[in-house]
């Protein structure tokens with residue numbers, strides 16, 4: 229298995245034999261994992277708030293979740309892009325609609341991949357385990373958090389942790405978790421200058437292997453869906 233890192237700013241799309249993990253630790257694919265813990269059956273991806281609203285017309289029970297660039301909540305949505313906000317809610321049997329900037333864009337750019345997964349630290353080992361079982365010839369870890377003013381080290385750390393698992397190195401999660409907290413974007417969480425980025429979110433995002441499932445992203449009827457490994461029924 230050939231493993232490489234790519235960056236959303238320069239990545240031009242997946243080859244047909246490629247497996248892609250779209251890595252978004254802060255916060256899309258951490259939020260997604262907590263949505264599955266809350267009981268959602270599938271998570272529909274929306275590139276814009278208007279697209280999210282039109283998905284809700286099709287799935288009236290769907291919970292809307294998301295943020296605009298910078299992480300600010302979206303008017304009229306049920307939840308922000310916030311794992312902490314989802315910790316104690318029950319969404320059993322409902323769909324979720326996830327509208328975020330980086331995570332959804334990454335999934336869209338890589339949509340032609342033979343295998344497409346949403347990745348974050350909370351399900352990193354499970355993601356590596358699924359890749360090992362599928363054994364694709366090429367794996368790309370697509371980093372979504374690198375911008376001119378952000379080092380994206382939360383995603384680089386997660387990608388390197390997944391890579392270490394793929395290479396059977398039994399990595400200690402502590403240094404990778406620390407890098408999430410110390411990344412450029414990570415340092416904004418809990419800073420009063422960014423009240424929409426909570427310390428509680430950081431505490432959840434910076435914990436490795438909380439969940440034992442990976443999150444495949446599949447295409448159905450013109451939609452992109454994140455599903456929980458082992459629980460998805462079409």
Ligand SMILES: O=C(O)[C@H](CS(=O)(=O)O)OP(=O)(O)O
Nearest residue numbers: 255256298299328329330331
């Ligand atoms: O809501 C978030 O934490 C981020 C904000 S930004 O788009 O990176 O500025 O969104 P995400 O798509 O989860 O990276």
